[in-house]
Amino acid sequence: MSNPLENLAAAFERFPGIGPRQAKRFVLFLLAQSEGSRTYLADTIRDLGRMTASCPHCFRWFVRASPSDPDTQPCTICSSPRRDHSLLFVLEKDADIDNVERGGFRGVYFVLGGTVPLAEEHPEQFVRIRELLARVEQDGSRKALSEIILGLSATTEGDHSRLLLEELLRPLAAQFHIKISTLGRGLSTGSELEYADPDTIASALSARR
Amino acid sequence: MSNPLENLAAAFERFPGIGPRQAKRFVLFLLAQSEGSRTYLADTIRDLGRMTASCPHCFRWFVRASPSDPDTQPCTICSSPRRDHSLLFVLEKDADIDNVERGGFRGVYFVLGGTVPLAEEHPEQFVRIRELLARVEQDGSRKALSEIILGLSATTEGDHSRLLLEELLRPLAAQFHIKISTLGRGLSTGSELEYADPDTIASALSARR
Amino acid sequence: MSNPLENLAAAFERFPGIGPRQAKRFVLFLLAQSEGSRTYLADTIRDLGRMTASCPHCFRWFVRASPSDPDTQPCTICSSPRRDHSLLFVLEKDADIDNVERGGFRGVYFVLGGTVPLAEEHPEQFVRIRELLARVEQDGSRKALSEIILGLSATTEGDHSRLLLEELLRPLAAQFHIKISTLGRGLSTGSELEYADPDTIASALSARR
Amino acid sequence: MSNPLENLAAAFERFPGIGPRQAKRFVLFLLAQSEGSRTYLADTIRDLGRMTASCPHCFRWFVRASPSDPDTQPCTICSSPRRDHSLLFVLEKDADIDNVERGGFRGVYFVLGGTVPLAEEHPEQFVRIRELLARVEQDGSRKALSEIILGLSATTEGDHSRLLLEELLRPLAAQFHIKISTLGRGLSTGSELEYADPDTIASALSARR
Numbered sequence: 001m002s003n004p005l006e007n008l009a010a011a012f013e014r015f016p017g018i019g020p021r022q023a024k025r026f027v028l029f030l031l032a033q034s035e036g037s038r039t040y041l042a043d044t045i046r047d048l049g050r051m052t053a054s055c056p057h058c059f060r061w062f063v064r065a066s067p068s069d070p071d072t073q074p075c076t077i078c079s080s081p082r083r084d085h086s087l088l089f090v091l092e093k094d095a096d097i098d099n100v101e102r103g104g105f106r107g108v109y110f111v112l113g114g115t116v117p118l119a120e121e122h123p124e125q126f127v128r129i130r131e132l133l134a135r136v137e138q139d140g141s142r143k144a145l146s147e148i149i150l151g152l153s154a155t156t157e158g159d160h161s162r163l164l165l166e167e168l169l170r171p172l173a174a175q176f177h178i179k180i181s182t183l184g185r186g187l188s189t190g191s192e193l194e195y196a197d198p199d200t201i202a203s204a205l206s207a208r209r
Numbered sequence: 210m211s212n213p214l215e216n217l218a219a220a221f222e223r224f225p226g227i228g229p230r231q232a233k234r235f236v237l238f239l240l241a242q243s244e245g246s247r248t249y250l251a252d253t254i255r256d257l258g259r260m261t262a263s264c265p266h267c268f269r270w271f272v273r274a275s276p277s278d279p280d281t282q283p284c285t286i287c288s289s290p291r292r293d294h295s296l297l298f299v300l301e302k303d304a305d306i307d308n309v310e311r312g313g314f315r316g317v318y319f320v321l322g323g324t325v326p327l328a329e330e331h332p333e334q335f336v337r338i339r340e341l342l343a344r345v346e347q348d349g350s351r352k353a354l355s356e357i358i359l360g361l362s363a364t365t366e367g368d369h370s371r372l373l374l375e376e377l378l379r380p381l382a383a384q385f386h387i388k389i390s391t392l393g394r395g396l397s398t399g400s401e402l403e404y405a406d407p408d409t410i411a412s413a414l415s416a417r418r
Numbered sequence: 419m420s421n422p423l424e425n426l427a428a429a430f431e432r433f434p435g436i437g438p439r440q441a442k443r444f445v446l447f448l449l450a451q452s453e454g455s456r457t458y459l460a461d462t463i464r465d466l467g468r469m470t471a472s473c474p475h476c477f478r479w480f481v482r483a484s485p486s487d488p489d490t491q492p493c494t495i496c497s498s499p500r501r502d503h504s505l506l507f508v509l510e511k512d513a514d515i516d517n518v519e520r521g522g523f524r525g526v527y528f529v530l531g532g533t534v535p536l537a538e539e540h541p542e543q544f545v546r547i548r549e550l551l552a553r554v555e556q557d558g559s560r561k562a563l564s565e566i567i568l569g570l571s572a573t574t575e576g577d578h579s580r581l582l583l584e585e586l587l588r589p590l591a592a593q594f595h596i597k598i599s600t601l602g603r604g605l606s607t608g609s610e611l612e613y614a615d616p617d618t619i620a621s622a623l624s625a626r627r
Numbered sequence: 628m629s630n631p632l633e634n635l636a637a638a639f640e641r642f643p644g645i646g647p648r649q650a651k652r653f654v655l656f657l658l659a660q661s662e663g664s665r666t667y668l669a670d671t672i673r674d675l676g677r678m679t680a681s682c683p684h685c686f687r688w689f690v691r692a693s694p695s696d697p698d699t700q701p702c703t704i705c706s707s708p709r710r711d712h713s714l715l716f717v718l719e720k721d722a723d724i725d726n727v728e729r730g731g732f733r734g735v736y737f738v739l740g741g742t743v744p745l746a747e748e749h750p751e752q753f754v755r756i757r758e759l760l761a762r763v764e765q766d767g768s769r770k771a772l773s774e775i776i777l778g779l780s781a782t783t784e785g786d787h788s789r790l791l792l793e794e795l796l797r798p799l800a801a802q803f804h805i806k807i808s809t810l811g812r813g814l815s816t817g818s819e820l821e822y823a824d825p826d827t828i829a830s831a832l833s834a835r836r
Contacts, residue, residue: 003272004253004257004260004261005257007253008253008257011249011250015238016235017234024304024307025226026224026225028302028304029224029225031261031303038255038258040220041217041220041254042251042252042254042255043251044216044217045247045250045251046248046251046252047213048217048239049244049247051213052240061237063212092612093237093612094237094240095233095234096612099611099613099615099619100619102616103617103618103619103620104619104620104623105623151611152611153605153611154605154606154610155608181626182626182627183605183619183623183625183626184602184603184604184605184622184624184626184627185604185605185606186603186605186606186621186622186625187601187602187603188572188603188606188609188618189615189617189621190572190573191573192510192571192572192576193518193570193571194510194511194514195517196521196606197607197608198517198520198521199607201517201521201523201601202521202522204602204604205518205521205522205567205601205602207602207604207625209599300820301820301821302821305820305821308821308822308824308828309820309832311825312823312825312826312829312832313828361820362814362818363814363818364818392813392814392828392831392835393832393833393835394814394831395810395811395812395814395815395830395831396780396781396811396815397813397815397818397823397824397827398824398826398827398830399824400781400782400815401781402719402726402727402779403719403720405726405815407726407729407731408816409816410726410727410729410810411730411731412811412813412816413810413813414727414730415811416810416811417776418809418811422675422678422690423679426672426675429668429671435652439722443644444642445675446688446720446722447642447643448672448675449675453676456675456676458638459638460669461669462634462638463668463672464665464670466631466635466657466665470632470658479632479655481630481632512655513655
């Protein structure tokens with residue numbers, strides 16, 4: 001017969017960054033909570049699917065205004081008249097959006113769903129490349145898009161993904177006069193010259209102004 | 210209106226060792242799971258109270274053989290005829306038991322529920338002191354107990370708790386001829402003399418053999 | 419009477435990043451070396467002053483071609499015809515030069531000697547501000563300088579120093595048509611969007627291209 | 628022609644725990660010191676051999692009372708009438724002595740010079756095994772030794788060395804009625820039960836009292 005303590009620990013072990021020891025501590029923490037706290041947590045987890053949706057425009061997760069809303073309803077950012085819809089920021093994952101918002105960006109987003117693994121023949125099975133091209137074609141054809149910012153990580157996989165996207169987006173960009181840009185590289189806040197890597201210094205030098 | 214994504218992140222932030230960023234990643238992780246996975250996790254959390262109980266003898270959490278079992282049913286260790294019930298290991302928390310089991314201990318346990326805060330006038334409000342004294346009196350009076358091992362952390366609060374428990378247990382120990390012992394101090398596995406603190410070296414010296 | 423083991427440990431404790439324990443390990447390491455190794459190390463340290471000089475142009479430390487060279491002899495970089503002498507990179511310390519060289523820079527340098535402490539009324543007592551102004555005036559008046567790159571750390575003190583230098587250099591820059599530039603800010607190599615701070619993202623956004 | 632800055636950095640790179648970057652920072656630090664400071668450091672390093680000696684009894688490094696003392700002069704601990712010379716603490720290295728002194732030990736020492744590598748056929752080429760046996764034989768034969776404490780690290784190599792020394796010392800110990808003891812194992816100061824390894828818990832259990 002299955003052991004609910006072990007089952008729950010095993011479920012928590014699948015959470016990002018959680019090892020066996022911390023998974024057990026989560027279980028002991030929940031055991032020490034009130035019945036009411038546990039029920040609240042359980043209900044919130046169960047209703048997640050009913051209360052949230054993936055935006056059909058940008059693919060980020062958001063809370064529906066009402067559970068009865070149709071799935072075609074865009075998210076609060078995509079439907080806001082106060083955002084600049086001509087500026088499309090392509091990023092890897094939902095968690096990046098918070099940071100870009102804090103950086104002061106006021107355009108709209110597209111969540112790629114990750115980076116493209118190196119030497120992968122079918123990248124469209126990993127990230128939303130087809131969906132991005134469709135979005136750009138649609139927005140571009142009605143002259144609603146002026147710039148696509150490829151906001152990928154400054155890592156090998158991020159660079160690989162960026163080069164691939166640039167290549168795939170180039171024909172549409174030419175057709176609809178859309179600029180493709182990438183985030184500036186250089187010294188990040190708090191970094192010292194002595195500990196910067198040569199690539200970063202080369203970028204910071206060529207981006208000097 | 211409340212936001213279920215933020216509510217869930219706030220609930221995860223209360224988990225031990227989890228900050229705001231990781232709490233959000235947990236939410237995004239769950240959003241990416243199937244409806245079925247989320248329902249399974251929610252059900253396991255909700256049923257935790259019904260499926261588990263705090264043992265009335267040792268106070269550790271365990272899985273009931275059947276949800277209809279009475280609350281007075283002891284846990285599998287406390288009810289096992291293969292354990293040495295004359296040897297009582299007093300420890301701070303459930304999570305310690307796994308380690309002591311792996312260390313080869315085959316007696317029984319008592320979970321104190323923590324250490325006693327320093328300069329606390331009512332320690333019995335924090336840890337199960339009254340319950341421990343009752344247990345020792347009961348087991349002692351039927352000559353079922355020969356030794357109490359105070360297995361507390363080698364920290365200031367652990368030492369404080371140990372001294373307090375020794376004082377409180379002394380009359381019962383004298384009355385029922387129960388030995389009170391504490392875990393040996395010394396070099397722990399993997400440690401080098403050069404990096405050991407003077408207290409540990411003094412303990413290791415006096416415990417040499 | 420003084421103890422040479424303790425004296426030496428105390429001297430090593432003044433080395434950057436060295437605590438009392440490692441200082442002692444250095445002494446024990448030297449004790450275990452041969453007499454010859456120690457004499458070699460001692461001689462190299464003693465001759466440091468005689469063999470090296472601070473370049474009168476850029477103020478970096480370098481090895482003299484001959485100990486009998488006059489102190490007015492510039493360093494190998496400042497006297498090289500293969501460097502672009504119209505491009506002056508102002509940096510905090512000698513240790514930064516290696517990194518900038520690896521980043522591909524082929525102009526010349528000026529070592530400021532640190533950053534200016536915040537709210538310091540006499541910054542010229544801390545860093546080579548007067549020397550920098552004299553150098554720029556001299557090079558500018560013979561039309562030998564086209565750009566000054568302020569390559570300071572992306573920290574609060576680095577920014578403070580940069581603003582101060584910009585203000586002090588502005589009149590000379592206007593008079594001699596010298597551009598003043600600063601290193602580009604943005605994502606540094608290896609960094610991910612999710613973990614970047616808002617300032618860095620804002621810089622990366624405004625430096626996009 | 629050789630470069631004294633690089634030579635000195637290379638010498639510092641051989642220091643324990645020092646990498647190329649920190650070695651360079653040491654050189655720049657010394658360049659920024661006064662001529663007098665460098666000369667003082669150089670003189671202290673050069674005179675190390677003349678001012679210090681390895682004690683012929685315990686093999687620790689110590690400062691000679693006078694450079695003209697013969698090499699057969701024992702160290703201050705070995706020649707102190709206030710130490711208990713019947714209690715011999717065998718340890719790996721000089722750096723361990725400070726810690727054992729702070730732990731309150733008042734006997735005498737023997738510095739082994741390291742641990743015996745596993746599967747090493749000629750351990751006497753690595754550590755002072757022959758010297759230890761000679762010392763024990765000499766002290767034992769004049770009934771000056773009552774206990775040898777094997778104070779090795781609680782690591783695999785430390786345990787291996789301890790077992791080997793126990794075997795080699797056993798005949799002399801039996802002949803001269805010398806007790807061989809090892810340091811107690813258990814929880815070290817500051818450690819919590821939850822994070823202790825099973826070996827440490829097993830030791831702490833068997834050393835309880």
